[in-house]
Amino acid sequence: MLSSGKYRPDKDLIGYAEAMLKRRLLSADVVYNGLGTARADGAVVVQGEADDSRIIAVDSLEAAKLKFPEAKEESVGFAISPPLVNAHTHLDLSNLPYFSGSYEDFIHHVIVNGREQRNFAAAKAGLAELRRQNIKVIGDIVTQEDVMTWLLQEADLKGVAYWEVIGPDPADAERIFAQTVAKLRKFRGLEQPGGMRVGISPHTPHTVSAPLLQKLAALARHSNLPMQIHVAESASEIALHKDGSGPLREFLQDFIPNWQPSGLSPVQYLKKLGVLEAQPTLVHMVHVNEDDVRGVQRASLAVVHCPRSNESLGSGRFPWELYMKHGVEVGFGTDSRGSSPDLSVEAEVAAAARLHGKKASPLALVRAAVKGGHRALGQKPPKFLRGDQVVKFHIWSA
Numbered sequence: 001m002l003s004s005g006k007y008r009p010d011k012d013l014i015g016y017a018e019a020m021l022k023r024r025l026l027s028a029d030v031v032y033n034g035l036g037t038a039r040a041d042g043a044v045v046v047q048g049e050a051d052d053s054r055i056i057a058v059d060s061l062e063a064a065k066l067k068f069p070e071a072k073e074e075s076v077g078f079a080i081s082p083p084l085v086n087a088h089t090h091l092d093l094s095n096l097p098y099f100s101g102s103y104e105d106f107i108h109h110v111i112v113n114g115r116e117q118r119n120f121a122a123a124k125a126g127l128a129e130l131r132r133q134n135i136k137v138i139g140d141i142v143t144q145e146d147v148m149t150w151l152l153q154e155a156d157l158k159g160v161a162y163w164e165v166i167g168p169d170p171a172d173a174e175r176i177f178a179q180t181v182a183k184l185r186k187f188r189g190l191e192q193p194g195g196m197r198v199g200i201s202p203h204t205p206h207t208v209s210a211p212l213l214q215k216l217a218a219l220a221r222h223s224n225l226p227m228q229i230h231v232a233e234s235a236s237e238i239a240l241h242k243d244g245s246g247p248l249r250e251f252l253q254d255f256i257p258n259w260q261p262s263g264l265s266p267v268q269y270l271k272k273l274g275v276l277e278a279q280p281t282l283v284h285m286v287h288v289n290e291d292d293v294r295g296v297q298r299a300s301l302a303v304v305h306c307p308r309s310n311e312s313l314g315s316g317r318f319p320w321e322l323y324m325k326h327g328v329e330v331g332f333g334t335d336s337r338g339s340s341p342d343l344s345v346e347a348e349v350a351a352a353a354r355l356h357g358k359k360a361s362p363l364a365l366v367r368a369a370v371k372g373g374h375r376a377l378g379q380k381p382p383k384f385l386r387g388d389q390v391v392k393f394h395i396w397s398a
């Protein structure tokens with residue numbers, strides 16, 4: 001009575017054979033599924049087609065070939081990983097013409113051209129570019145209220161929309177703080193469950209006065225607000241903090257007439273003000289010493305690396321190996337289109353590989369683009385496992 005029972009050997013065998021024929025073994029130089037360390041020369045074996053396809057193994061290429069000899073092998077290139085994160089960008093500057101030159105001239109470029117070109121349309125264009133790369137977890141610095149409102153309502157996005165604060169004059173601290181609190185209260189009311197969170201971004205340690213920095217840090221701590229700051233981006237920033245000299249001081253003379261250098265590094269200055277206790281994510285962090293990096297590690301802070309922006313502005317080389325030595329979580333950001341040719345995180349990683357050479361392993365770079373970025377934005381890092389749908393992973397384009 002074979003036809004009436006559940007056991008139908010011929011049909012089961014045919015189904016099994018068909019499934020085997022639809023198995024594909026995708027191999028890459030780096031395979032990182034979000035668990036542990038990434039692996040070199042890895043493979044992901046998938047079965048099925050289109051929406052039905054599922055992951056049936058994540059392994060070394062050698063082991064996957066032995067276990068699934070029937071699977072058709074396809075070499076997909078550099079890496080397979082969960083989707084990437086752009087942990088630092090300025091979407092509202094996406095129509096700013098690309099600039100290469102000194103940091104001071106770049107700030108001038110943003111101020112002059114940003115008046116016309118920093119807007120909602122630019123932010124929409126920037127987000128469309130990120131979506132084309134399958135990037136939906138972002139850290140965006142926001143200066144326009146309509147952009148903030150819109151980002152918080154885009155249901156497929158995660159990450160943080162950081163409201164930027166600038167205010168170098170200590171006499172303005174009280175007024176700017178009160179304005180900022182009112183805005184944040186309004187923005188927080190627009191947050192959607194599972195969507196982007198509202199954060200705060202004091203622009204830099206020198207364009208926000210010490211009392212305002214302290215107030216914002218206390219607010220972030222008290223209200224559990226994510227924070228992001230541009231720190232130690234250029235050599236001129238170090239000179240400004242050390243003894244008030246250098247081209248940045250000259251450039252900002254009218255803007256910060258009462259600047260009193262602390263004699264400290266920007267990181268140590270933020271520490272002294274209690275800002276590090278608010279757990280900010282620190283962006284750029286090129287000009288740092290080992291004490292700074294140790295302090296960042298002790299405070300459990302994440303750092304965002306923007307290698308192409310640093311190259312465009314002649315900022316110098318981010319000491320990747322120092323952060324790895326001290327176990328600091330590093331993510332990647334593109335910064336704005338003003339100092340990056342596009343918003344591609346894969347291109348950022350390729351630039352980092354070229355810039356750091358043997359000092360940065362491809363495994364660590366891929367992990368940073370995924371896990372480091374999530375950590376920098378306070379998001380749970382993703383993973384993909386056997387049985388998951390194929391949509392959970394991202395195949396790098398190069």
Ligand SMILES: [Zn+2]
Binds near residue numbers: 088089090230283335
């Ligand atoms: Zn930036």
